[in-house]
Amino acid sequence: MSHISHLTSHISEKNEVTVHPPATVANVVCGFDILGFALESPSDKMLLRKAKGKGVKIINKDNYNLPADPEKNVIGKALLALLDAVDENIGFEVESTKLIKPGSGIGSSAASASGAVVGANYLLDNRFTNEQLVEFAMCGEEVASGSKHADNIAPCIYGGFTLIRSLHPLDIVTIPSPELYATVLHPQIEVKTSDSRSILKQQVRLKDAITQWGNVAGLVAGFMKSDYNLISRSLVDVIVEPVRSILIPGFDEIKKKSMDAGALGGGISGAGPSMFMLSKDEATAKAVEQAMKEVYKKTGIDFHTHVSPISSKGVKIAT
Amino acid sequence: MSHISHLTSHISEKNEVTVHPPATVANVVCGFDILGFALESPSDKMLLRKAKGKGVKIINKDNYNLPADPEKNVIGKALLALLDAVDENIGFEVESTKLIKPGSGIGSSAASASGAVVGANYLLDNRFTNEQLVEFAMCGEEVASGSKHADNIAPCIYGGFTLIRSLHPLDIVTIPSPELYATVLHPQIEVKTSDSRSILKQQVRLKDAITQWGNVAGLVAGFMKSDYNLISRSLVDVIVEPVRSILIPGFDEIKKKSMDAGALGGGISGAGPSMFMLSKDEATAKAVEQAMKEVYKKTGIDFHTHVSPISSKGVKIAT
Numbered sequence: 001m002s003h004i005s006h007l008t009s010h011i012s013e014k015n016e017v018t019v020h021p022p023a024t025v026a027n028v029v030c031g032f033d034i035l036g037f038a039l040e041s042p043s044d045k046m047l048l049r050k051a052k053g054k055g056v057k058i059i060n061k062d063n064y065n066l067p068a069d070p071e072k073n074v075i076g077k078a079l080l081a082l083l084d085a086v087d088e089n090i091g092f093e094v095e096s097t098k099l100i101k102p103g104s105g106i107g108s109s110a111a112s113a114s115g116a117v118v119g120a121n122y123l124l125d126n127r128f129t130n131e132q133l134v135e136f137a138m139c140g141e142e143v144a145s146g147s148k149h150a151d152n153i154a155p156c157i158y159g160g161f162t163l164i165r166s167l168h169p170l171d172i173v174t175i176p177s178p179e180l181y182a183t184v185l186h187p188q189i190e191v192k193t194s195d196s197r198s199i200l201k202q203q204v205r206l207k208d209a210i211t212q213w214g215n216v217a218g219l220v221a222g223f224m225k226s227d228y229n230l231i232s233r234s235l236v237d238v239i240v241e242p243v244r245s246i247l248i249p250g251f252d253e254i255k256k257k258s259m260d261a262g263a264l265g266g267g268i269s270g271a272g273p274s275m276f277m278l279s280k281d282e283a284t285a286k287a288v289e290q291a292m293k294e295v296y297k298k299t300g301i302d303f304h305t306h307v308s309p310i311s312s313k314g315v316k317i318a319t
Numbered sequence: 320m321s322h323i324s325h326l327t328s329h330i331s332e333k334n335e336v337t338v339h340p341p342a343t344v345a346n347v348v349c350g351f352d353i354l355g356f357a358l359e360s361p362s363d364k365m366l367l368r369k370a371k372g373k374g375v376k377i378i379n380k381d382n383y384n385l386p387a388d389p390e391k392n393v394i395g396k397a398l399l400a401l402l403d404a405v406d407e408n409i410g411f412e413v414e415s416t417k418l419i420k421p422g423s424g425i426g427s428s429a430a431s432a433s434g435a436v437v438g439a440n441y442l443l444d445n446r447f448t449n450e451q452l453v454e455f456a457m458c459g460e461e462v463a464s465g466s467k468h469a470d471n472i473a474p475c476i477y478g479g480f481t482l483i484r485s486l487h488p489l490d491i492v493t494i495p496s497p498e499l500y501a502t503v504l505h506p507q508i509e510v511k512t513s514d515s516r517s518i519l520k521q522q523v524r525l526k527d528a529i530t531q532w533g534n535v536a537g538l539v540a541g542f543m544k545s546d547y548n549l550i551s552r553s554l555v556d557v558i559v560e561p562v563r564s565i566l567i568p569g570f571d572e573i574k575k576k577s578m579d580a581g582a583l584g585g586g587i588s589g590a591g592p593s594m595f596m597l598s599k600d601e602a603t604a605k606a607v608e609q610a611m612k613e614v615y616k617k618t619g620i621d622f623h624t625h626v627s628p629i630s631s632k633g634v635k636i637a638t
Binding site: 033164200234 | 349350351352353354396482483484485489492494517520521522523525526528529530531532533534535536537538539540544545549552553558
């Protein structure tokens with residue numbers, strides 16, 4: 001038996017896998033609609049099993065009352081899209097335990113979609129590219145948000161910071177970065193993505209757009225040069241944040257106190273309501289968390305916080 | 320005599336220097352108003368001599384009829400700004416030979432201003448930082464263009480690709496890049512910067528702005544990853560070029576034929592009328608030049624072309 005055929009027969013025996021798709025932050029300050037990153041935690045837990053016959057069975061093992069019908073479920077739709085590209089007569093059974101709260105603005109649905117396709121791909125001997133997986137996962141994301149977007153899926157699958165240079169055609173670019181920690185504040189309020197969208201002005205001043213793309217260029221250069229000061233100076237959004245931040249109670253004070261505590265910068269995560277701040281080490285990220293808690297305790301609004309390194313890996317496969 | 324005092328006494332003997340400030344390209348496609356680069360050639364030639372007593376004397380050694388009055392001359396104003404920051408009672412005499420044609424859109428005035436301050440700084444034992452030199456040179460640029468801008472001065476002084484992340488406060492970031500060659504076409508027509516400015520729309524669609532900053536991010540990442548394909552995909556301007564290119568006869572055909580000849584991409588240099596295309600090697604850059612010539616010969620408009628590597632150095636000091 002050759003080494004290769006031995007490997008093949010070994011791989012084909014994979015019938016079950018557990019994956020941990022992480023939370024992600026999209027719309028990274030000046031990088032609105034193009035830049036996202038993956039956290040290490042929180043992450044969902046998902047067990048996938050190969051099943052006979054095309055189709056997907058979803059078993060929700062949490063209390064979020066997500067639909068079990070695969071056509072109405074993020075995981076289901078993503079896997080059905082993937083199965084469309086598979087010749088064999090196989091399907092998947094999925095036990096999903098969501099730990100990333102839906103509607104939090106840190107990519108809960110993207111985690112479901114991404115974890116599903118990465119897990120399935122593992123069971124199919126990794127026959128699909130990351131780019132193909134993003135396309136499949138976007139079909140799942142569509143169920144949750146009404147549109148196919150890759151803002152959270154790209155970092156969830158690729159890990160680290162990802163640039164979506166173009167959605168049609170899909171062009172995802174990974175952006176190397178130095179060690180960074182994120183502090184996330186999740187106020188327990190609902191901000192509808194549709195409201196977040198409709199509040200945006202469809203026209204912006206050229207002057208502001210130039211400021212924004214100068215900051216985007218500075219941010220990418222800052223990441224790739226590991227220049228924390230440049231990252232900090234570039235984490236400025238003159239277009240979306242001034243409009244959207246009014247939807248998030250205490251935004252300005254959270255930001256100010258976080259910067260005072262040493263954060264490099266930050267803003268709204270995705271379409272909100274979560275906020276995030278980046279710091280260069282864990283101690284600072286925890287000091288930022290403390291500052292956020294102090295501000296938010298005064299508001300009377302329930303909230304969660306998370307502190308996590310930016311993860312250079314996306315979906316983790318438990319082996 | 321210590322080593323240091325020996326060095327000092329040696330340096331203080333520098334009374335004369337010849338500098339070669341290169342042509343530069345500003346408004347690099349999607350990087351409108353923020354991104355520029357330095358060519359290796361053409362470059363001006365400028366001889367600076369220390370003189371007694373504050374003040375600047377300009378001797379123009381070319382036929383461009385530039386004013387000799389330092390208050391009305393780019394070199395003069397830049398040096399007067401620099402001398403304002405010098406305690407000693409000294410001045411400069413400058414012999415300027417311009418080889419970069421004024422009004423060409425490849426940073427002729429910036430070369431004069433940058434060469435002057437870099438040369439003067441050399442004669443003053445390099446006491447000023449590059450950032451300070453940019454500030455002085457901007458006072459010279461103001462004479463030529465009516466506004467203090469650093470679009471061409473930054474690459475002329477720093478070399479390579481430069482990002483002006485912010486003008487107030489000044490924040491210049493050098494962007495490493497792989498080997499690249501530029502082909503420049505200079506049609507002998509006048510495009511007034513004021514016309515180029517006034518034709519721009521002051522409001523742009525958010526959608527287009529997002530496309531633009533995705534391309535800017537891709538371009539910076541492409542340079543820093545030495546990824547020629549990514550550079551090429553990112554060299555797209557959806558905001559300024561569609562409006563301004565109508566001022567440049569044959570723009571679309573030049574661009575198409577240049578791409579057919581293997582160029583990575585390109586666009587309008589500065590506010591025009593020059594166009595530039597980037598290529599990954601000299602042979603391609605020369606093929607692009609040939610394609611440009613074939614298109615322009617048909618127009619009946621006189622033109623010059625230049626092929627040059629992107630220079631990682633800015634102003635060169637002849638020693």
